[in-house]
Amino acid sequence: MSYFVQVTGDENEEPIEIPTESDGTLLLSSVEAQFPGATGLKYRHPASRGLRGVRLHEGCLHPPDEGWKFVFVCSFPKENKRKSDDTLENSMSKTQRMEKKLQCSDLVVLGLPWTTTEKELRAYFSTFGELLMAQVKKDPKTGKSKGFGFIKFADYETQLRVLGQRHMVDGRHCDVRIPNSHGEAGTRQFNGKVFIGRLTEDISHEDLRTYFGKYGEITDVYIPKPFRGFAFITFLSPEVAQALCDEDHIVKGTSVHISNATPKGSNQQNQGRGGPGGGQGGPDNWNQQGPGGQNMNPLNMLAALTQASWGLLGNMQGGGGPNGGGGQSGGGPRFNQQGGNTGNFNQAGSGPRDNSNFGGGPAHARSPPSSQSTGASNYGGTGGSYGGSGSTGYGGSGSYEGSSSGYAGNTGYGNTGYGNTGWGSSSGSGGGAGAYNHGSGW
């Protein structure tokens, strides 16, 4: 049984109760579920009146000597501070307004303890967001749990978030996946996972979170033990993950290499991932795939991912943006290394604290907030949302090596583009060379 810790994003806000693990620790991921971008907790000690940090080790927050009896306040990296949910909900509503609402699917929860009840299942997953359904499958005769269940969330972002990480229910690691009841390959949902190579042992979970948190909200960090020289980081936004791919970054003085994390056992660079492969499995189901494949450039992936996973397709008509190239052939998005003016991923709002990102954080900024320029956004147009009203221009002035490509014409989201059939299915109706518009997925 777990205890509930009162956590707030700001000292003046009403706390949210977040369940601890059975060992009494509180998972940072549980906190992040409610407070995206949080990197730790602090509390005001009654005696010293000072703020004290909560010990964090490998994603587990350890209670102070006094226990979890205080109200704990989230720590955020520098300017990343944000109120718990305004950014989230703002961007969400915008996203949903412009698109048919991103629909949640039932999710299967594998690996539940035999003893976990529906109530407990609900209690746990409710901490991520509104839960519409929770059931534990049982043997009709004995009434005993079969060790798995199903849940469904109300908000798609919640689903994304939950899919993006491992879970601990009643002391057991559980996996949440999109069900494949129809036998075949099943549905692998891209969850923004990247492979971090050339890692050194002195780089911790926290180091990775701190460093890469600049680029977007992180939902999971996994460093295999014993140490193997690499790690996986999962971003809430697949775009952020893809944008970082194939880059070198200096973390704690070490140059680590970021590349795509692909499911083990299939080399599917060119297969279009028709039936998205294997599950959303644990970290060990992933291995590195060399970045060299011809279709593996970030833009390709971005195209597919953006369309597929965010369901912007039907409306991705290009043009119209401030710098829009008209028609359906806006230039491909260019990711600015340093937030230059051509950055299509800079949001319209010019400030470093742009509340229009999907994940709340600098989700689409290719660079840390501090270096964001005032470049107009072609990503969403008005309001700088992920497809706000008005412009839908994805393209714009920044092209990729001069090629232009359309982003329109994907087949959609729910049952075709993303979830169940595959998501390399862009039809490529864009103009120009269409270089990034193939249905080959990645």
Next chain:
DNA sequence: GTTGAGCGTT
């Protein structure tokens, strides 16, 4: 009374 990869009586 056990178990630990998987996929749902409606």
